[in-house]
Amino acid sequence: MSDSRSGLLFFLGFLLLSWGLLGAGIGPLLPQISDAFGLPLPLTGQVFLLWSSGFCLGSYITSHLLKRFQLSALFLSACLVASVAIFGLSITPSFFLFCFLYCITGTAGGIIFTSCHTSVSWFFPERRQAVLSFADFSFSAGTLLAPLLINIIMNSNYPWQIFFKAISFANITLAFLMIPLALTFFRSYTVERKVSPSTGEKTSFSLESDATGSKITLINYAIVCFSIGFIEWQQNVWLVTYAMSKGIPQVSANHVISLFSLGMLARRAGSMFAGKSQPEFRLVLLDDIILLGGISAILAGKGTAVLGAGSFAAGFALGGVLPIVMATAMASRPSRAPLLSTIALVMLTAGGLCSGIYTGSVAIYFSPDSALTAGLFVSVLLIISRRAFISALRGHSAACGGTGH
Structure with missing residues (x-):
């Protein structure tokens, strides 16, 4: 460099x-x-x-x-x-x-x-x-x-x-x-x-196209970013309260949320040395399993050790999603990098705001357990949207390559 x-x-x-x-x-x-x-x-x-x-x-x-x-x-x-x-x-x-x-x-x-x-x-x-x-x-x-x-x-x-x-x-x-x-x-x-794609860099989808596939790809990209904001905000703001509702002391509960942040940091540190922007499906599948397993362990609430392990796993799986998805999208259309960044930041913020309103309301009127259950459903939404996003880009890349475009 x-x-x-x-x-x-x-x-x-x-x-x-x-x-x-x-x-x-x-x-x-x-x-x-x-x-x-x-x-x-x-x-x-x-x-x-x-x-x-x-x-x-x-x-x-x-x-x-x-x-x-x-x-x-x-x-x-x-x-x-x-x-x-x-x-x-x-x-x-x-x-x-x-x-x-x-x-x-x-x-x-x-x-x-x-x-x-x-x-x-x-x-x-x-x-x-x-x-x-x-x-x-x-x-x-x-x-x-x-x-x-x-x-x-x-x-x-x-x-x-x-x-x-x-x-x-x-x-x-x-x-x-x-x-x-x-x-x-x-x-x-x-x-x-x-602003033009680099030499040898294939365009996977066009943000300037009115094709339905392009619009659906952007919608999936936005849903992924929204889901990340929702889950991350929910864990950062409500995980300590949830852990304390399970009888865990506040000091230990603070350690649990720290493990979530450390998991995200560890994943991002590892991603800095990744060689490819295009994610491998096997790694994506492993991420999906770790994320669902981590959220499920948190919802099980079986003591500090299980909560801590689930928190770290969820943070680790979530920490690599945004850089990979953004890098994949920007590689497809470098000229639209500002727009892609805007979509990501707005949807991350919207996800956080919706998470705060929903989780706070449900925790007050029902229980923290009920509030955090939404994190599992949003995780499934994230997984489905990310897979659809990656599949669309790969399918279009293969089509372009096969037709010589």
Whole structure:
């Protein structure tokens, strides 16, 4: 890999690490934010909705912005806007302004994530799956480190605002790091050179086609992303509550959810060294078995060891789905990488929101057991959609190859 591409990889890794810290940091800081503004905790928690809405908006507008601006300009602008908005979160005296700035931060985050995915598709065509896994790994590492960093801040008697100031400093530093990349690496690549499939790269389906098969393939892609968001959100938010309802102490329950995150990290770390973007059916089948087995073990609720093993297995199986599916789709149509990223991010967010509403309501009115049962059905939906997605791409590739197209 060239030094310039290594520099871009370094930039993407640290950028997504900082956003993983930010995304997972707001939850542990909610009590402090609630006290600072004198508001009930449930009302303060509504900032998540603003974050999600801004994130989807930012992702959506990125594909339109890329028609007018270069990727480097989007990275630079989004990092600068984010650094100002995040710093504002630490000094604003008004909760209304805090919400506005948090929405702006989410919008900048949507632009940054879609730009990251687009960069991977355009500049790492031969290693899409590996680099997408690296991107997910960096973000996941940030989500794991966030609670530890906040504990250090609180135990050192620093004000909670310093967390946002540190993330703001990281983003403005990364914005300055983008300048030499913009002057060297990005200048040497034109959009026209990268929006077309690379030489020897077969197009499996066309997003520009009105063919029914293409639309169904996109629908399956969207369902896969929705299912990932639903399951991941459900495990991250409700698994501790579910484990405690089974008589497991909170400390042990926290270890159970940590194993889910570690499973995802382990899988993404392994995927970074994968050589192919096209998944093997035997590996997909193994993933399906591990995912269903993990969710079933969680629902069995037979003690900490079984819950922990199920949690790790579910996280491990789920952790590799998104990079593989996105890499496969982007290899088919590199010019549509921003659109594919937008679909993924919007559906992941929608899955998380639906999971939160459904699981919270069912857990309150029925039981956590009933709420988490939906995870098993959504897992089956994910498996069916992913198999249909992969089969459609392979079938079309074979047809194109057989006809000489």
